[in-house]
Amino acid sequence: MESPVLKVENFCAAFGEHNVLKDISLEVTRNKLTAMMGPSGCGKTTLVRCINRMHELVPNATVSGKMLLQNEDLYAMNPILARRKIGMVFQRPNPFPTMNIYDNVIAGYKLNGIKMRKGDLDAIVEGSLRKAALWAEVKDVLYRKGTFLSGGQQQRLCIARALAMKPEIILLDEPTSALDPKATSHIEELMIELKETVTILLVTHNIAQAARTSDFTAFIYLGELVEFGPTQKLFTVPEDKRTEEYLTGKFG
Amino acid sequence: MQQDRFRFRLYKDRLFKAAVILLSFSSALPLLFILFYIFKNGIAVINWQFLTNLPKPVGETGGGISNAIVGTGMLLGVSCVLAIPLGICAGIYLSEHKEGRLSYLVRLCVEILQGIPSIVIGIIAYVWIVMPLRTFSAVSGGIALAIMMLPVIVRSAEETLKLIPESLKEASLALGVPYYKTILKVVLPAGLSGVVTGIILSIARVAGETAPLLFTAFGNPFMNLNLFKPVNSLPLLVFNYAASPYPEWHALAWGASLVLAVFVLALNVFAKVITRKWKVQF
Amino acid sequence: MADVLNAAKHKEKTKQWQFDSFDTPESIFRAILYGSALCMVLLLAGIFVTLVIESFPAIKAFGLKFLLSKTWNPVTEEFGALPFLIGTVITSFMALGISLPFSLSLSVYLGEYAAEDFLSSMLRSAIELLAGIPSVIYGFWGLFIMVPVVRYIEIKLGVTPYGVGMLTSSLILAIMIIPYSASLGREVIRLVPTELKEAAYSLGATRFEVIRRVILPYVVSGITAGNILALGRAIGETMAVTMVIGNSNFIPRSIFAPANTMASVIANEFTEATSTLYLSSLVEIGLLLFMVTLVINIIGKQIIKKMSVQV
Numbered sequence A: 001m002e003s004p005v006l007k008v009e010n011f012c013a014a015f016g017e018h019n020v021l022k023d024i025s026l027e028v029t030r031n032k033l034t035a036m037m038g039p040s041g042c043g044k045t046t047l048v049r050c051i052n053r054m055h056e057l058v059p060n061a062t063v064s065g066k067m068l069l070q071n072e073d074l075y076a077m078n079p080i081l082a083r084r085k086i087g088m089v090f091q092r093p094n095p096f097p098t099m100n101i102y103d104n105v106i107a108g109y110k111l112n113g114i115k116m117r118k119g120d121l122d123a124i125v126e127g128s129l130r131k132a133a134l135w136a137e138v139k140d141v142l143y144r145k146g147t148f149l150s151g152g153q154q155q156r157l158c159i160a161r162a163l164a165m166k167p168e169i170i171l172l173d174e175p176t177s178a179l180d181p182k183a184t185s186h187i188e189e190l191m192i193e194l195k196e197t198v199t200i201l202l203v204t205h206n207i208a209q210a211a212r213t214s215d216f217t218a219f220i221y222l223g224e225l226v227e228f229g230p231t232q233k234l235f236t237v238p239e240d241k242r243t244e245e246y247l248t249g250k251f252g
Numbered sequence B: 001m002q003q004d005r006f007r008f009r010l011y012k013d014r015l016f017k018a019a020v021i022l023l024s025f026s027s028a029l030p031l032l033f034i035l036f037y038i039f040k041n042g043i044a045v046i047n048w049q050f051l052t053n054l055p056k057p058v059g060e061t062g063g064g065i066s067n068a069i070v071g072t073g074m075l076l077g078v079s080c081v082l083a084i085p086l087g088i089c090a091g092i093y094l095s096e097h098k099e100g101r102l103s104y105l106v107r108l109c110v111e112i113l114q115g116i117p118s119i120v121i122g123i124i125a126y127v128w129i130v131m132p133l134r135t136f137s138a139v140s141g142g143i144a145l146a147i148m149m150l151p152v153i154v155r156s157a158e159e160t161l162k163l164i165p166e167s168l169k170e171a172s173l174a175l176g177v178p179y180y181k182t183i184l185k186v187v188l189p190a191g192l193s194g195v196v197t198g199i200i201l202s203i204a205r206v207a208g209e210t211a212p213l214l215f216t217a218f219g220n221p222f223m224n225l226n227l228f229k230p231v232n233s234l235p236l237l238v239f240n241y242a243a244s245p246y247p248e249w250h251a252l253a254w255g256a257s258l259v260l261a262v263f264v265l266a267l268n269v270f271a272k273v274i275t276r277k278w279k280v281q282f
Numbered sequence C: 001m002a003d004v005l006n007a008a009k010h011k012e013k014t015k016q017w018q019f020d021s022f023d024t025p026e027s028i029f030r031a032i033l034y035g036s037a038l039c040m041v042l043l044l045a046g047i048f049v050t051l052v053i054e055s056f057p058a059i060k061a062f063g064l065k066f067l068l069s070k071t072w073n074p075v076t077e078e079f080g081a082l083p084f085l086i087g088t089v090i091t092s093f094m095a096l097g098i099s100l101p102f103s104l105s106l107s108v109y110l111g112e113y114a115a116e117d118f119l120s121s122m123l124r125s126a127i128e129l130l131a132g133i134p135s136v137i138y139g140f141w142g143l144f145i146m147v148p149v150v151r152y153i154e155i156k157l158g159v160t161p162y163g164v165g166m167l168t169s170s171l172i173l174a175i176m177i178i179p180y181s182a183s184l185g186r187e188v189i190r191l192v193p194t195e196l197k198e199a200a201y202s203l204g205a206t207r208f209e210v211i212r213r214v215i216l217p218y219v220v221s222g223i224t225a226g227n228i229l230a231l232g233r234a235i236g237e238t239m240a241v242t243m244v245i246g247n248s249n250f251i252p253r254s255i256f257a258p259a260n261t262m263a264s265v266i267a268n269e270f271t272e273a274t275s276t277l278y279l280s281s282l283v284e285i286g287l288l289l290f291m292v293t294l295v296i297n298i299i300g301k302q303i304i305k306k307m308s309v310q311v
Helices: A044-051 A079-085 A101-105 A107-111 A118-131 A151-164 A181-194 A207-213 A231-236 A241-247 B002-027 B029-043 B048-052 B066-096 B101-115 B118-133 B138-162 B166-174 B179-190 B192-207 B234-242 B247-278 C002-020 C024-062 C082-113 C118-132 C135-157 C166-190 C194-202 C207-236 C239-244 C262-272 C276-310
Strands: A006-015 A018-028 A033-037 A061-069 A086-089 A169-173 A200-204 A216-221 A224-230
Touching: A006 A044, A018 A044, A018 A216, A033 A044, A033 A207, A044 A061, A044 A169, A044 A200, A079 A086, A086 A151, A086 B166, A101 A107, A101 A118, A101 A151, A107 A151, A107 B179, A118 A151, A151 A169, A151 A181, A151 B166, A181 A200, A181 A207, A200 A207, A207 A231, A216 A231, A216 A241, A224 A231, A224 A241, B002 B029, B002 C082, B002 C118, B002 C207, B029 B247, B029 C118, B029 C135, B048 B066, B048 B247, B066 B101, B066 B138, B066 B179, B066 B192, B066 B234, B066 C024, B101 B138, B101 C024, B101 C276, B118 B138, B118 C024, B118 C207, B118 C262, B118 C276, B138 B192, B138 C024, B166 B179, B179 B192, B179 C024, B192 B247, B234 B247, B234 C135, B234 C239, B247 C118, B247 C135, C024 C276, C082 C118, C082 C166, C082 C207, C082 C262, C118 C166, C135 C166, C135 C239, C166 C207, C166 C239, C194 C207, C207 C262, C207 C276, C239 C262, C262 C276
Parallel strands: A018 A224, A033 A200, A033 A216, A086 A169, A169 A200
Antiparallel strands: A006 A018, A006 A061, A216 A224
């Protein structure tokens, strides 16, 4: 059993006095999709933002516990390096409006001033856009600004942008909640395809989405990890009563 | 009775509307008058000689305003170099620190600075630069103008950058881009149209200012390219020539007014165009 | 609660990281931003301190008499600012009074009658342009076009036909400040809730009555604030006034008489001030000007702030 890509141990996070995450421990397996679900405000977005160290940008934010990425302590390294190893896709698609599609994909390299040969960059752009199932649609308009794309296409562009950095893990924070149903199903298909080669941690408040796409599921409620396990098992024979109530729609 | 009362009320209503419309549109009349006279008197004087010659002494023909045009350029150059970087940085600070004691204080100071009469700014530049240097100079005039440009630039930079969604910053930070690069390469370019518009409008505001230049740049009948010597400018020329008793100089003043007015109006139009064309949609 | 203790320990560590992770370019950048913001404060403080220090000789020599004495004599070095205070007050308030019907009409027309059509946006652009014309051009135009007109009127009225004087200045000032109070007035009128107006219309009120009884009372503080700010503008206005006010250092005997305002006397005499006391007196007038406009702007902005809280 190989070691997990991401290991969270006894992790707590707070905004000042307000404890948002209480003693979370879980593992994210390589090349599998792990979903985190739970009602709004339960702390799943906070957990994800702690992984790529965005949480600490808020004043008064504190954390404790351990997060290991490939056995390296995420909190012992320079946060900028940490963020480069982790890809993130946000709720609302946010391509950079002043850059064209090509530059958006390699934005991580461009903005960081990482110099590469044009040929290498071209390869990265094509590779990432293919993986994000967007290449066919934009290959002729790579040098146009991305704002004319539809919501779903913009989100896939953001996924390509994250993939281009070749991260150890990709965090998707409710990536379809701002999209229409058709675009949503495209993204879900994409995720199912991607997880063969990319480790994905998906945050969603859509139970059905978690069931459809994930291999492992974590149920978070009021900042606590209530239950975590293989999706099949959690959805059919949940161990915790709260999980069962959530799945049957009693709250959330 | 009721009918009469009602008709009286309708009559008052119509009278009021007529009065409002009359007064409103008459407010625009001075604009038409001013533009008309500037154009009529100015266009008669403007030719290539006018724009390239130096002012001639009274009695000689062919005087021009070249030194004033160059002087205005020098003054605006100095003020832009000083005010633009400082103003944008302060604006970025304010947009990034929405709360906080310093932010509150800075915003207050910027508001107060904007309201200071321009002649007082002239006094300040005199005491700070002219007195120590013991000479009038383009530099002192430029500094006075820079002080007047700052509040406009700071305000417009702050307002523009505040409108940029947080998600853009987060997208950049999540890619591991350091904070300062995020601001300079992502946030600022996204807000460029608003910032540039603010800069252009501040230039339009100070291009026509005379009071702060009266005892800083002071004016110069000759061409001067030395930043540390007195320099002429379009508004100064208009002021000096208008008040003189010589009709030739009055004519020059009309011409200079036309050039100045066209310049300022063109800047205003340019600012509007930029806002429309460069504005980044989210 | 072990996690709370751990959280506290990590709090220090987290804060430390926020600075560790930033290498030199980052901290330089933050320092530049901070410094630029600080510059604004230092600039204003510097301006105030400079004005006070340079006025000090005059303050020491004349004290409060400066505000009450009407003698302004560079030869005997007796300086009193009363003529200029009077000149400023009269021209500014007259300008405000003259501008009021026009700016109110503009606010009502652009805010209520014709908020969105082509003609009104043309009018709005025209008023904006009016605000953009440099002050010296107003003065120039005023000197050559308005002064003869006023002179003609004065002849008809049988007063000394100076042409220049406080009345002419007030007229030009009025034109210059209309855009400021009009645009603020328009903003507040547009913000009046539609429900309020509809309630009045449904009771059978005419448009005039709705404006008079519902809209105007609602926006009174906004209009007042706009006019206070316009007054501040008028007080600080220099060039247009200097060119048409006639430059007399005596207390004006009528509105037709020439005079000087605080701003215009500085503009006229600063470069001729040979002695320290002379210069210092002019700077003290500048200090007065600074403080008066400061107070007026603060009052105006405070009213606006209180209004937005209420709304």
